[in-house]
Amino acid sequence: MMNFADLVQIVWENLRAHRLRAVLTTIGIAIGIAGVIAVVAVGQGGQAVIISEIEKMGSSLYFDISPDYMRGETADSNTFSIEDPTIIKELSPAVDKMAAITLGPMVDVRLPSSDKKTIMASLYGTNPDLIHIMNLSLEKGRFITDLDVTSHSRVVVIDAGLAEDLFPKEDPLGKKIFVQDTPLTVVGVLEKAPSSMMDMFNVRSLYSPITQAQDMLNTKVINQLCGTAVSEEALPQAISDSIKILESRHSSVSNHYVGTTLEEQLEMVGKVTSILTTVIGAVAGIALLVGGVGVMNIMLVAVTERTREIGLLKALGARRRDIMQQFLGEAVALCLLGGLIGMVVGIGGAFAIALAAHWPPLISVWTVLLAIGFSVIIGIFFGLYPASRAASLSPAEALRHL
Amino acid sequence: MIRVNGLTKVYGSGDAAVHALRGVDLEIPEGDFVAIMGPSGSGKSTFLSILGCLERPSSGDYYLDGRDVNSLEDDELADLRNKKLGFVFQSFNLLPRHNVLRNVEMPLIYAGVPSDERRKRAQELLEQVGLGHRLTHKPAELSGGEQQRVAIARALANNPLVIFADEPTGNLDTKSSLEIMEIFQQMHRAGRTIVLVTHEPDIAAYARRVIHFRDGKIVREETK
Numbered sequence: 187m188m189n190f191a192d193l194v195q196i197v198w199e200n201l202r203a204h205r206l207r208a209v210l211t212t213i214g215i216a217i218g219i220a221g222v223i224a225v226v227a228v229g230q231g232g233q234a235v236i237i238s239e240i241e242k243m244g245s246s247l248y249f250d251i252s253p254d255y256m257r258g259e260t261a262d263s264n265t266f267s268i269e270d271p272t273i274i275k276e277l278s279p280a281v282d283k284m285a286a287i288t289l290g291p292m293v294d295v296r297l298p299s300s301d302k303k304t305i306m307a308s309l310y311g312t313n314p315d316l317i318h319i320m321n322l323s324l325e326k327g328r329f330i331t332d333l334d335v336t337s338h339s340r341v342v343v344i345d346a347g348l349a350e351d352l353f354p355k356e357d358p359l360g361k362k363i364f365v366q367d368t369p370l371t372v373v374g375v376l377e378k379a380p381s382s383m384m385d386m387f388n389v390r391s392l393y394s395p396i397t398q399a400q401d402m403l404n405t406k407v408i409n410q411l412c413g414t415a416v417s418e419e420a421l422p423q424a425i426s427d428s429i430k431i432l433e434s435r436h437s438s439v440s441n442h443y444v445g446t447t448l449e450e451q452l453e454m455v456g457k458v459t460s461i462l463t464t465v466i467g468a469v470a471g472i473a474l475l476v477g478g479v480g481v482m483n484i485m486l487v488a489v490t491e492r493t494r495e496i497g498l499l500k501a502l503g504a505r506r507r508d509i510m511q512q513f514l515g516e517a518v519a520l521c522l523l524g525g526l527i528g529m530v531v532g533i534g535g536a537f538a539i540a541l542a543a544h545w546p547p548l549i550s551v552w553t554v555l556l557a558i559g560f561s562v563i564i565g566i567f568f569g570l571y572p573a574s575r576a577a578s579l580s581p582a583e584a585l586r587h588l
Numbered sequence: 589m590i591r592v593n594g595l596t597k598v599y600g601s602g603d604a605a606v607h608a609l610r611g612v613d614l615e616i617p618e619g620d621f622v623a624i625m626g627p628s629g630s631g632k633s634t635f636l637s638i639l640g641c642l643e644r645p646s647s648g649d650y651y652l653d654g655r656d657v658n659s660l661e662d663d664e665l666a667d668l669r670n671k672k673l674g675f676v677f678q679s680f681n682l683l684p685r686h687n688v689l690r691n692v693e694m695p696l697i698y699a700g701v702p703s704d705e706r707r708k709r710a711q712e713l714l715e716q717v718g719l720g721h722r723l724t725h726k727p728a729e730l731s732g733g734e735q736q737r738v739a740i741a742r743a744l745a746n747n748p749l750v751i752f753a754d755e756p757t758g759n760l761d762t763k764s765s766l767e768i769m770e771i772f773q774q775m776h777r778a779g780r781t782i783v784l785v786t787h788e789p790d791i792a793a794y795a796r797r798v799i800h801f802r803d804g805k806i807v808r809e810e811t812k
């Protein structure tokens with residue numbers, strides 16, 4: 187009876203003789219396993235995003251208004267105006283709070299004293315209502331005021347992470363920081379958000395009066411409006427009112443607006459996630475099937491090529507089970523090799539998708555175990571037939587084979 | 589130790605049937621050195637492979653070391669081949685992807701011999717056939733004579749009762765043939781039973797008995 191260590195050695199010595207063949211055979215399995223890992227990661231990542239969004243906003247009253255991206259429209263300086271939120275609130279009884287947002291690119295933030303150490307953060311130019319709409323709370327100081335907005339005040343509210351980065355020991359209130367080389371005074375610090383999975387990204391945010399932010403970013407574009415309705419029932423009304431008002435106020439240009447609720451946004455994420463997992467899952471399934479058949483094929487070729495050798499092994503005293511083990515071992519080893527390659531590629535792919543989709547890359551021990559387990563099962567499944575064919579050869583006949 | 593009675597072997601059936609053996613009776617006592625000769629197609633290899641438990645006869649009795657071989661299961665036959673029988677073939681039949689040491693270890697692996705003991709035994713055997721310095725070479729890196737010596741070392745791995753050799757010198761030049769026959773001679777002197785098929789009278793001359801086959805039957809026997 188062969189022990190496991192001997193089996194591994196013999197399998198390795200046999201596969202080593204055909205390195206290129208082994209690697210090529212495993213490509214299908216590798217793609218399949220990479221796909222399986224990506225599916226798991228995408229599924230978990232999408233779910234994490236939904237959960238963290240719910241945690242963060244915690245509001246079913248939220249909605250936002252954007253240019254109709256589906257028609258290829260993007261925000262320009264005529265899409266929204268700074269006065270829109272106030273006017274919509276006045277005209278629609280369904281709308282409770284409303285804020286305009288000018289979202290800058292990632293900006294450089296640094297202390298006046300050091301010009302080396304800069305921190306990247308996303309800059310929100312907005313007005314006072316945002317704190318309520320986004321469900322933010324202040325740890326100290328104050329948020330942006332209407333006066334800040336009208337007077338282009340050079341003030342900024344920073345999040346807890348940024349406060350820790352910039353002022354680990356001091357009180358940030360009243361301190362000056364440079365944002366894109368404009369000095370701003372810190373007037374408020376936000377509380378640490380309830381820990382969400384998005385924290386892994388460590389994205390820092392800061393908030394300035396929208397007028398001031400536009401000056402700094404040298405733009406007149408407002409990217410979107412967001413707000414809350416007075417009640418859940420009023421949500422559709424709030425959205426349609428907002429759109430109607432916007433259309434009449436910006437009729438000089440033909441703008442189309444869409445309103446989205448938080449629920450719809452999450453549905454979108456869910457839909458995209460499930461499409462992605464279905465597509466990748468299907469590709470992975472096909473690849474695993476094709477890969478498995480490839481392994482089976484190469485093992486059948488090996489059995490034919492080595493018929494004489496099998497006869498010899500039997501002459502030396504190999505039993506059915508020994509031959510079976512040896513060939514099954516080779517099939518499993520091939521699939522494991524593919525599985526390992528696929529695991530590396532899959533984990534890389536999961537990271538890439540996570541980066542592109544802005545969700546945390548979730549690779550767990552389970553993913554790795556899944557990949558290994560799957561490879562072994564495929565190896566056994568597709569190796570069984572060739573191995574049993576090898577094992578059932580009669581020794582004399584096999585030895586006569588040329 | 590070996591006794592066969594009325595051994596026949598038929599390949600195929602109906603019009604295509606080939607009668608490779610047509611009733612062979614033979615006894616080989618322990619320690620005997622038998623050479624089998626005869627024209628091509630006379631059934632020598634078939635006979636040897638039945639004696640070696642590589643295939644079963646169509647009819648007839650076969651007793652090996654007191655056991656009725658016909659009644660044994662496939663796994664029992666495998667065990668018999670592993671522990672009691674050794675084979676040497678015309679085309680060496682070494683495992684091309686494994687080194688010399690591993691080739692000799694193979695029967696010991698199937699016998700479940702622990703690895704250090706196995707290694708020691710394989711090394712000893714290879715030293716006995718003069719290849720103690722070629723342990724890590726692949727078969728393709730050896731000459732024909734050297735390959736056949738590895739095959740002999742492998743056949744001896746589990747210290748078998750009988751060695752079956754089917755034209756062991758058929759692919760070798762005269763010098764290598766003589767070297768190989770020297771080894772067989774030594775094995776014989778050490779008391780091992782040897783059954784060898786050959787076409788060459790020079791080779792057969794090493795044996796104590798020469799058996800002549802024709803058309804699947806023993807037609808003549810000479811004893812020294």
Ligand SMILES: Nc1ncnc2c1ncn2[C@@H]1O[C@H](COP(=O)(O)OP(=O)(O)OP(=O)(O)O)[C@@H](O)[C@H]1O
Nearest residue numbers: 599600606607608627628629630631632633634635
């Ligand atoms: N598997 C088989 N199927 C059909 N016929 C076979 C088979 N094996 C052997 N034979 C036939 O049986 C007969 C005896 O073959 P065997 O190989 O025993 O001859 P041999 O005496 O060893 O010949 P050689 O000296 O050429 O090796 C031959 O006619 C051969 O064609």
Ligand SMILES: [Mg+2]
Nearest residue numbers: 632633634754
């Ligand atoms: Mg022959």
